[in-house]
Amino acid sequence: MATQLLFGLVGIILFLLGVWSFLAHRPLLRKLIALNVMGAGVFHVLVAVAYRGLEKTPDPIPHALVLTGIVVAVSATALALTLGQRLEHEDD
Amino acid sequence: MTLRHLFLLGTLAVIGAALAWVFWDAVAVQAPGRLADMALDRVPESGVSNPVTAVLLNFRAYDTLLELAVLMAAILGIWSTGPDVPGFLPAGEVLEKLTAAIVPLLILSAGYLLWVGGHAPGGAFQAGALLGAAGVILRLSGRPDAGLPPLTWLRLTIVLGVLAFVAAALVLMAAGYGFLTFPLAVAKWVILAIESAATLAIGATLAAAYLAGEPLGVRT
Amino acid sequence: MIDWLALTVALPLLGSVLAAAIPARSPGIGMATGLLTTTAALSVGVLIAHAGELRSDLGGWGVPLGIALQADGLSGALLVMANLVALGISAYALGYFASGLRRHFWPLWLLLWSALNALFLAADVFNIYVTLELLGIAAAALGALTGGQAAIAANLRYLLVGLLGSMTYLLGVAILYTGLGTLDLRLAAESLTPGPLAWTAGALMLGGLLLKAALFPLHFWLPPAHAQAPAPVSAALSALVVKAAFYLVLRLWIDLFAPVVGPGPGILLGALGAGGVIWGSWRAFRSERLKLLAAYSTVAQVGYLFLFFPLLAAAALPKQQELLGALLLLALTHGFAKAGLFLSAGLLQKHAGHDRIAELGPAIRSLPAVAFAMGLAGVALVGLPPSGAFIAKWILLTESFAMDRWWWALVVLVGTLMASAYVFRLLANAFGPAAHQGAVELGGDVQTEKIGRMIQAPALLMALVAAVLLGLGAEPLWTLLGSRSP
Numbered sequence: 001m002a003t004q005l006l007f008g009l010v011g012i013i014l015f016l017l018g019v020w021s022f023l024a025h026r027p028l029l030r031k032l033i034a035l036n037v038m039g040a041g042v043f044h045v046l047v048a049v050a051y052r053g054l055e056k057t058p059d060p061i062p063h064a065l066v067l068t069g070i071v072v073a074v075s076a077t078a079l080a081l082t083l084g085q086r087l088e089h090e091d092d
Numbered sequence: 093m094t095l096r097h098l099f100l101l102g103t104l105a106v107i108g109a110a111l112a113w114v115f116w117d118a119v120a121v122q123a124p125g126r127l128a129d130m131a132l133d134r135v136p137e138s139g140v141s142n143p144v145t146a147v148l149l150n151f152r153a154y155d156t157l158l159e160l161a162v163l164m165a166a167i168l169g170i171w172s173t174g175p176d177v178p179g180f181l182p183a184g185e186v187l188e189k190l191t192a193a194i195v196p197l198l199i200l201s202a203g204y205l206l207w208v209g210g211h212a213p214g215g216a217f218q219a220g221a222l223l224g225a226a227g228v229i230l231r232l233s234g235r236p237d238a239g240l241p242p243l244t245w246l247r248l249t250i251v252l253g254v255l256a257f258v259a260a261a262l263v264l265m266a267a268g269y270g271f272l273t274f275p276l277a278v279a280k281w282v283i284l285a286i287e288s289a290a291t292l293a294i295g296a297t298l299a300a301a302y303l304a305g306e307p308l309g310v311r312t
Numbered sequence: 313m314i315d316w317l318a319l320t321v322a323l324p325l326l327g328s329v330l331a332a333a334i335p336a337r338s339p340g341i342g343m344a345t346g347l348l349t350t351t352a353a354l355s356v357g358v359l360i361a362h363a364g365e366l367r368s369d370l371g372g373w374g375v376p377l378g379i380a381l382q383a384d385g386l387s388g389a390l391l392v393m394a395n396l397v398a399l400g401i402s403a404y405a406l407g408y409f410a411s412g413l414r415r416h417f418w419p420l421w422l423l424l425w426s427a428l429n430a431l432f433l434a435a436d437v438f439n440i441y442v443t444l445e446l447l448g449i450a451a452a453a454l455g456a457l458t459g460g461q462a463a464i465a466a467n468l469r470y471l472l473v474g475l476l477g478s479m480t481y482l483l484g485v486a487i488l489y490t491g492l493g494t495l496d497l498r499l500a501a502e503s504l505t506p507g508p509l510a511w512t513a514g515a516l517m518l519g520g521l522l523l524k525a526a527l528f529p530l531h532f533w534l535p536p537a538h539a540q541a542p543a544p545v546s547a548a549l550s551a552l553v554v555k556a557a558f559y560l561v562l563r564l565w566i567d568l569f570a571p572v573v574g575p576g577p578g579i580l581l582g583a584l585g586a587g588g589v590i591w592g593s594w595r596a597f598r599s600e601r602l603k604l605l606a607a608y609s610t611v612a613q614v615g616y617l618f619l620f621f622p623l624l625a626a627a628a629l630p631k632q633q634e635l636l637g638a639l640l641l642l643a644l645t646h647g648f649a650k651a652g653l654f655l656s657a658g659l660l661q662k663h664a665g666h667d668r669i670a671e672l673g674p675a676i677r678s679l680p681a682v683a684f685a686m687g688l689a690g691v692a693l694v695g696l697p698p699s700g701a702f703i704a705k706w707i708l709l710t711e712s713f714a715m716d717r718w719w720w721a722l723v724v725l726v727g728t729l730m731a732s733a734y735v736f737r738l739l740a741n742a743f744g745p746a747a748h749q750g751a752v753e754l755g756g757d758v759q760t761e762k763i764g765r766m767i768q769a770p771a772l773l774m775a776l777v778a779a780v781l782l783g784l785g786a787e788p789l790w791t792l793l794g795s796r797s798p
Binding site: 001004005008009012013016019020023024045048049050052056057058059060061063064067068070071072074075076078079081082083085086 | 097100101104105107108111112115116119120126127128131132135143144146147148152155156159162163165166167169170173174177217294298301304305
Binding site: 041045049072076 | 438441442445448449452453456459461464465467468471472475476479480482483486487489490495
């Protein structure tokens, strides 16, 4: 149970760090990293919820949610990076 | 640290405290039974024995279908921005030998993960990620096409995941079972077929995304 | 047995796959898919009119284990509107895009369509997250289609802000699951009790969605993104995508959070809405460019939609139904009107080579059908009779007075006045000396095009629906929502 709390609280802290960085920093890459850190935070919370102690099998639903979330985050990051690169190249 | 930053940090700290309290309360104090028992009990009816695969490819298959569509949207969006960026120089000897050793291993591991996903941790996304990594390595070591097939075939590969999923769902609906309802007798094979198609699609999409543009192939 | 709900989502997905695999045929595939999907959506609408509600448990697992699709009067009406508008935009897009962009437009457009349908029919909070992401990625990619610096920058910002909203929403979902153990909307509504869980999950989920719905002051990303996108995409963004996010706020509010958080947040939403009405209308009035005017007008219209919240929170049940009907009517009217306006603006821009309002006079005068469409759209945006917006605003006004909250009525009146100002400023250019079709005088090196007859039709049709049909035919809506008409 302490493990669960630790993971969850760390997840919340990561999320807030990501939000702060997104709002406070200007460069695109930092914003994207911030978004991914936010995502990592949410995934931490979900993984924490799935834990049911060492004896029982963990809850598979949050694990599935995390998997879906990771793929979605990667897709969005890929598009954002490509758009950002087009912006940079047009400056040349 | 400007005043604005301080204000932001303060607000976030307050929000964080509230979230932490709610989380602690929900996990430690209330601790409601969530979906775990229900899901684990019904895994035998899903056609696979890995609970996470059962959730992803059967109980909540609709989410996975839309997620594959998200991947497709991303790569289509990337392609719409223009031709791909110039690649890297051909690799030196060390990198070349390492690549020749690692890429086949990655492909084998991907196949293994795909198969084993039915009864142990693994599955289409994990396998697809390995294939994507293989593509990235190929590109980094100087191959401009990242090991991907030519554009017309690549287009087919990209759409394969969503196509297999939607086709299976519509066929099952027409056959009277219901959209995305897999009858137990064929569930395992339908899931495996969808996962195989998805693995190829995910791997190709991730590798193609690394190209940051449409591989029109006008350069040699 | 045909699952019409699932078909509205599956058909565009299939169409997108085919259009992406066979780019040469993408316009034909796109239009055919659009027709089929709209048919499916209309079937859903008809079924709801008879049965009241439609629900489909995907995979046969039932909630809470599986995911359900559901449609009631509210989402059904929005679904039908969205599909009809999307069909009109598709017809317009057939003639709008040159061959280079065409093959990129159709697959992404069909994915956006699928995401919209999936979103209106969603009944599972995590499923909503995935549909939001699909919608956001497709929309941003389409917005940046022209490839210009400004378009890419504006839509990249749109994508990033959208991701911020989605991640916040997702944390809310995680907290909700932690506390309630279910992801289904209906089951969650049954188990949610007043308390910190409701407040935090609500703040996170609604906050993320408000960013996507462009409620003042979170609207900053919208005007550049909508103004820079190609005209059919701008129409979809303003009329449909923003509406979808608003629908989610409304749905979560009514079904999940309003019963447990009290009237305070509703008043806050109303106040921010008022800000949106005033600020959006003012910036629209000051805009030099037509598409920017239309984009700021969207900010204002979204503000109007949020003005209903404090009244909904304070009203008793029968009045709530009437307010909800008015809200729905306003949303539907705006959907058609804004699409009509953007499509007309696109034609003007193509014809004149630019969209600077002050210099659009000759172009407007030489395209009378387009000018008429714009006029009708303007009527619906201002809220003159017989448009649906008039009825909706009338109800909003009378109810605010009836409930002793006259300040909301004041905002509506001021906003309507300002809307008249910017609409008439736009249309003033239309009333000048007549000119031949095609004889447009311009400076030398601007790209212009002749506009064919067919492509003017969708804009005109949609503006007609907004300005006239919805107003005259509003009765069925009230029965759809299950109450007597006013």
